Amino acid sequence: xxxxxxxxxxxxxxxxxxxxxxxxxxxxxxxxxxxxxxxxxxxxxxxxxxxxxxxxxxxxxxxxxxxxxxxxxxxxxxxxxxxxxxxxxxxxxxxxxxxxxxxxxxxxxxxxxxxxxxxxxxxxxxxxxxxxxxxxxxxxxxxxxxxxxxxxxxxxxxxxxxxxxxxxxxxxxxxxxxxxxxxxxxxxxxxxxxxxxxxxxxxxxxxxxxxxxxxxxxxxxxxxxxxxxxxxxxxxxxxxxxxxxxxxxxxxxxxxxxxxxxxxxxxxxxxxxxxxxxxxxxxxxxxxxxxxxxxxxxxxxxxxxxxxxxxxxxxxxxxxxxxxxxxxxxxxxxxxxxxx
Amino acid sequence: xxxxxxxxxxxxxxxxxxxxxxxxxxxxxxxxxxxxxxxxxxxxxxxxxxxxxxxxxxxxxxxxxxxxxxxxxxxxxxxxxxxxxxxxxxxxxxxxxxxxxxxxxxxxxxxxxxxxxxxxxxxxxxxxxxxxxxxxxxxxxxxxxxxxxxxxxxxxxxxxxxxxxxxxxxxxxxxxxxxxxxxxxxxxxxxxxxxxxxxxxxxxxxxxxxxxxxxxxxxxxxxxxxxxxxxxxxxxxxxxxxxxxxxxxxxxxxxxxxxxxxxxxxxxxxxxxxxxxxxxxxxxxxxxxxxxxxxxxxxxxxxxxxxxxxxxxxxxxxxxxxx
Numbered sequence: 001x002x003x004x005x006x007x008x009x010x011x012x013x014x015x016x017x018x019x020x021x022x023x024x025x026x027x028x029x030x031x032x033x034x035x036x037x038x039x040x041x042x043x044x045x046x047x048x049x050x051x052x053x054x055x056x057x058x059x060x061x062x063x064x065x066x067x068x069x070x071x072x073x074x075x076x077x078x079x080x081x082x083x084x085x086x087x088x089x090x091x092x093x094x095x096x097x098x099x100x101x102x103x104x105x106x107x108x109x110x111x112x113x114x115x116x117x118x119x120x121x122x123x124x125x126x127x128x129x130x131x132x133x134x135x136x137x138x139x140x141x142x143x144x145x146x147x148x149x150x151x152x153x154x155x156x157x158x159x160x161x162x163x164x165x166x167x168x169x170x171x172x173x174x175x176x177x178x179x180x181x182x183x184x185x186x187x188x189x190x191x192x193x194x195x196x197x198x199x200x201x202x203x204x205x206x207x208x209x210x211x212x213x214x215x216x217x218x219x220x221x222x223x224x225x226x227x228x229x230x231x232x233x234x235x236x237x238x239x240x241x242x243x244x245x246x247x248x249x250x251x252x253x254x255x256x257x258x259x260x261x262x263x264x265x266x267x268x269x270x271x272x273x274x275x276x277x278x279x280x281x282x283x284x285x286x287x288x289x290x291x292x293x294x295x296x297x298x299x300x301x302x303x304x305x306x307x308x309x310x311x312x313x314x315x316x317x318x319x320x321x322x323x324x325x326x327x328x329x330x331x332x333x334x335x336x337x338x339x340x
Numbered sequence: 341x342x343x344x345x346x347x348x349x350x351x352x353x354x355x356x357x358x359x360x361x362x363x364x365x366x367x368x369x370x371x372x373x374x375x376x377x378x379x380x381x382x383x384x385x386x387x388x389x390x391x392x393x394x395x396x397x398x399x400x401x402x403x404x405x406x407x408x409x410x411x412x413x414x415x416x417x418x419x420x421x422x423x424x425x426x427x428x429x430x431x432x433x434x435x436x437x438x439x440x441x442x443x444x445x446x447x448x449x450x451x452x453x454x455x456x457x458x459x460x461x462x463x464x465x466x467x468x469x470x471x472x473x474x475x476x477x478x479x480x481x482x483x484x485x486x487x488x489x490x491x492x493x494x495x496x497x498x499x500x501x502x503x504x505x506x507x508x509x510x511x512x513x514x515x516x517x518x519x520x521x522x523x524x525x526x527x528x529x530x531x532x533x534x535x536x537x538x539x540x541x542x543x544x545x546x547x548x549x550x551x552x553x554x555x556x557x558x559x560x561x562x563x564x565x566x567x568x569x570x571x572x573x574x575x576x577x578x579x580x581x582x583x584x585x586x587x588x589x590x591x592x593x594x595x596x597x598x599x600x601x602x603x604x605x606x607x608x609x610x611x612x613x614x615x616x617x618x619x620x621x622x623x624x625x626x627x628x629x630x631x632x633x634x635x636x637x638x639x640x641x642x643x644x645x646x647x648x649x650x651x652x653x654x655x656x657x658x659x660x661x662x663x
Contacts, residue, residue, distance in 0.1 A: 066412070100445030107443040116411055117444065124436055127401040131408025131416075138366075138390040145408075158432070161401030168396060324442045325481065327449035327504035330532040330579035334481060339617045 014281060015295065017059060017215055021051040021274045022299045024075040027084055028246075030303055031074065031091060031105075035250050040091050043251035044105045045072040049213075052273035053178050053240045054079035056218025057146060060226040066114040066132045066145040068125025070178075071106050072244075073118030076148050081113045085306035094313035101316045102324060123149055123156030126175065130162050133171040144172040144229045152183030154196050163203035166235035173235040174225040175205065178212060180244040185259035200237040212240030213271040216280075243268030342521040348378045350490035350522045351455070351511060354497035355380070355417065357526040359387055362415060365501060366391040368402055369419030369455075379457060379511075380419065399425050403432035406452050407440065415451040417501060422458040423510065424471050434480035437506050453500040454508040459486075460549065460600055461637050461648055462513040470637035470644075472601040474510050474577055478610070483507040483531060484577045486548040490520040492575055495529035502528055514550030532579035536588065540570035543594035543658055546585070546611050548573050551598050554651040558658070567662055577607060585611065586618045593624040594661045600649040603631040625661040630654045 011019075028046035035044050047054070050072070058067070058079035069076040078084060082098070090097025090108050098108050109117035116132065119125045129145035136143040153159045154177065166173045177196060181188055201207045206228060210221040218240055225236030245268065247256045258265070281287035325334045345353065359365045366387075372380040373394050384392040395402040399420065406416040420426055426433060433454070441449045461470040477484045483505055487493040493511065500507035538556050547555040552573040559569035572588045574580060589595050595615050597608040608629040615627055633647040 068408075098445070099443055099447075102445045103443040109444050109447065111411060111444065111447045116408065117440070119436075121431055121435060124404065124431060127404025127432065128408030128411065128436075130401070131405035131410070131414070132412040133408075134393075134405065135409050135412035135414050158400040158404060161396070161398035162404070164396055165398065165401050165405060169393075324444075324446035326483075327441070327451075332582045333532070333579040339614070 012286060013059075014277065015287060015291075017055050017219075018274065018277050018281065018292075019295050019299060020055045020079055021215065021277065022296060023084065023302065024051045024054065024078050025274060026299055026303055027074060027078060027087070030088075030307065032246065032250050034091065035252055038252045040105075040252075041093060042104060043249045044091070045249045046246050047072045047075040047244065049245035049268060049272070050178055050180060050242045051075055052215035052218050053176065053212045053242055054148070056215045057148075057176055057222040057238070059219045060222035061144070061146065064114060064141070064143045066116055066129060066143065068116045068129045068145075068147045069118040070122070070125070070148055070150060071118065071120055072150070073106070073108060073148075077108050077110070077115050077118065080115050082108070082110055082115060083306075084303055085309040088306045088310035089313050092310045092313075093315055094310055095316045096309070096313040100324070123153035123159035125149070126153075126159045126162035127165065129173055130165045130169075130171055133166070133173045134169060136172055137169070142230050144174060144226050146174045146176055146226075148176045148178060150183070151177060151179040151181065151188040151192065151196060153177070154192055154199060155183070160203070163200060163205055163237075167204035170232065170234050172229040172232070174222065174229050175200065175235065175237045176222075177237065177239045178242055179239055180242050182244070182248070182259065184248050185256065196239050197237075200239070205235055205237040206233075207237045207239070209239045209241070212242035213273045213276065215273055215277055243271060245269060342523050344519045345490045345494075345522040347490045347493055347511070347515050347518050350494040351379045351497055352381060352383075353522070354494045354501070354526070355383060356386070358498055358501040359383070359391060361526065364413065365415045365417065366393065367417040367419065368393045368395050368406060370395055370397060370421055372419070377421070379455070399429040400432050403429035404436060407432065407437045407450060410450040410452050411448055415501065417453045417455055419455045420457065422469050423456050423460070423473050424468050426454070426456060426473060426476075433482065434476065438480045438482050441505070449504045450506050451504045452506045453497075454506065455497070456508055456510045458513045459510040460512045460514050461644065464639055464641065464644065465513075465637070466639040467636040472510070472512070472632075474508070475601050475606050477508050478578045478607065479605070481578070483579065484510060485531065485575060486510045486512065486577055487575060488515065488537070488549050488552045488573055490518065491522045492529065494522050495527050496575065498526050498528045499531055503531065507531070512549035515553070518553070529575070531576045532581055533576060534572055534574045534581035534584040537571040537573045538569065540568040540592065542568040542592055543596060543661055544570045544572050544588045544592045545596050545598055545654065545658065546572050546574065546608075547598040548575065548577075549600075551600055551649060555598055555654065558651055558655055562655070562658065567658065569658065582614060582618075585614060589615050589619040590622040593622050595619075595623070596628045596630060596654065596657045596661060598630045598649060598654045600632050602634050603629065604634050606631055628657040628661055630657050
C-alpha cells in the first residue's frame with residue numbers, strides 16, 4: 001500500500017484545505033471516469049461542488065472525533081483523513097479496500113479514523129452519531145460526533161428523532177445539513193415545508209446557516225458549533241447551502257438525466273469553492289499560480305498512485321465471501337445457499 | 341445454588357448480573373426509571389443515569405443509537421417493551437445493525453442485545469401487540485433466542501449480552517407467569533444448542549416457549565395411548581442446532597412443528613425444509629406444521645383462538661403422523 005501522502009506540516013493551513021478540496025474534486029472526477037469506463041462495477045454518487053462543507057467541517061475536528069456520512073460520502077471520508085488509495089481499491093472491489101470489497105462506494109468506513117461509514121439509507125447515520133457522542137460524554141472524553149446528511153434527510157423521521165435525542169441528552173453532536181436543493185431530483189422546496197433551519201431550531205438545536213461554497217465560512221461556523229458541543233454546551237446544527245455539479249448518481253449503464261436547466265447549473269458552478277479559495281489566497285498575496293499548479297500536480301500524482309495501487313490489488317477470493325458476517329460463527333452459520 | 345424464580349425476574353437477575361460484571365454494559369429503553377416494569381425494576385436506582393437511560397418513543401433512533409454506541413466501545417442492551425415495537429426500527433435493525441459489520445469488512449462487530457418483551461399472543465392483545473416476529477430477524481441473519489423456562493431466560497440473556505454480535509432475545513408473554521429453578525450464579529448458555537425437553541421415540545415435536553410446555557403436557561397425555569413424543573426445544577433459533585434436529589428426527593422418523601409465528605416463510609417452514617433435505621430417508625410420514633394462520637390476530641377470544649397454533653391442532657397432527 002502506498003504511504004498516505006501527508007501534506008507538509010509547514011504548509012499554510014488554508015493551502016492544505018485547498019489541497020484537500022482539490023483532492024476530493026479530482027477523486028470524484030476520477031470515480032466518474034472509472035464508472036463510465038466500466039471499471040467501477042456499480043453506481044457512484046459524487047459530490048463535486050460540495051467539497052467546502054466536508055473540508056470546512058472536518059478542519060474543526062480532531063482525530064478522535066467521529067463522523068457519519070451519506071450515499072454521497074467520498075468527500076467526507078477524504079476530509080476526515082481517508083486514504084484515497086484504499087478508497088479507490090474499495091470502489092474497484094479489491095481486498096485492499098477499506099471494506100475489503102464488501103461495501104463499495106456507499107459504505108466506505110474507517111472506524112479507527114472516526115469515520116463510521118457512508119450509508120445507503122438517507123438519515124440513517126444520525127442516530128449512530130448520537131450513540132457515539134453518548135459514549136464520549138459518559139466517558140468524559142471531549143470528542144464530538146458529526147452526522148452529515150442532505151436536505152432530503154430533513155423529511156426522514158429517524159433524523160428528526162435524532163435531533164430530539166441529542167438535545168434531550170445534551171450530546172456533543174453537530175448536525176451538518178448539506179443543502180444542495182434537491183432530494184435526489186425533486187426540488188426540496190416542493191417537498192419540505194416550513195424551513196430547514198426553523199425545523200432544527202424547534203428541536204432546541206443551536207442553528208446557523210452558512211454559505212457551503214465558502215470553506216472559510218463553513219470552517220468558522222463549524223468551529224463555533226464544535227467548540228460549544230465539546231464544552232458541553234449542547235448540540236448544534238449547520239445548514240450549508242451548496243450545489244451538486246454532477247447528476248444524482250453516475251453509472252456505466254443508464255445515466256440519470258439532469259433535473260436542472262443549464263442556466264441554473266452554470267450559476268451553481270460560478271460559486272465554485274475551490275476557485276474561490278485559490279483566488280482569495282492569491283489576492284491576499286499568500287500564494288501564487290505557480291504554487292497552485294504544483295499542488296494540483298501533487299494531487300494528480302497521489303491519485304494516480306492510488307489508482308495504480310487499487311488496480312494492482314487482488315479481488316477477494318469467492319471462498320472468503322462469508323467472512324465477517326459475525327464476530328463469532330457457529331456450525332451452519334451463516335447458512336450457505338445449498339445445505340451442506 | 342438454585343431457587344425458584346419467575347420468568348421475568350430471571351431476566352432482571354441476568355440484567356443486574358451482566359451490568360455488575362461489566363461496566364461497559366448499559367441499557368436503553370422506554371419507561372425504566374420509574375420502576376414500572378418488572379424486568380427493569382431497580383436497575384436505575386442501582387446503576388444510575390449513565391447506564392440506564394430512558395428513551396423517547398423513537399424506536400428507530402434509539403436502535404441506531406445503540407449501534408453507534410457499540411461502535412464506540414459500548415455493550416448495549418436495547419429493550420422493546422412489546423415485540424411489534426421493532427417495526428418502527430426496522431431499517432436500523434435489518435439494514436443497518438445486521439449488515440454493518442460485514443460491510444465494514446470486519447473492522448468492528450456490534451455487541452448489542454435486543455430484549456424483545458411481550459412476544460406472541462397473550463389473550464386479547466389484538467393485531468398490533470400479538471406478533472412473534474422472529475422470522476423477520478432470522479431472515480435478516482440476526483442471532484435470535486427464544487427462552488422457554490426461567491433458567492433459559494437468565495442463561496440465554498447472559499449469552500446474548502456476552503456475544504459480540506447483535507442478538508435478539510424474544511421473551512414470550514405466554515410464559516411470563518411461570519416459575520422454575522434458576523441458578524443464582526451467572527450461568528451462560530451456549531448459543532446454537534437445543535434441548536430435548538422430553539425424550540420420546542415415535543414423533544419429534546419442535547416447539548419453543550409456551551408451546552414447548554404445551555407439547556410436554558400433550559406428551560404426558562398421549563403416553564398412555566402408547567404414543568411417545570420427543571419435545572425438541574430449539575431455544576436458539578439462529579444459530580440453530582441443526583445437528584440436534586437431525587438426530588431427533590432420524591431417531592423418531594416423524595416430525596411435527598408447533599410454532600406460533602406466521603405460516604408462510606415462517607420458522608416452521610425452515611425447520612420442515614431442513615428436515616426434508618437432511619432426514620428424508622428416515623421419515624415414515626409427511627412432515628406436518630401446526631402454526632398460526634397468516635392472519636391479523638383478532639381481539640375477541642373465539643376468533644383469536646381460532647387463528648393461533650393450538651395444542652388441539654398439535655394433537656390432531658401427532659395422531660395423523662402416527663396413523
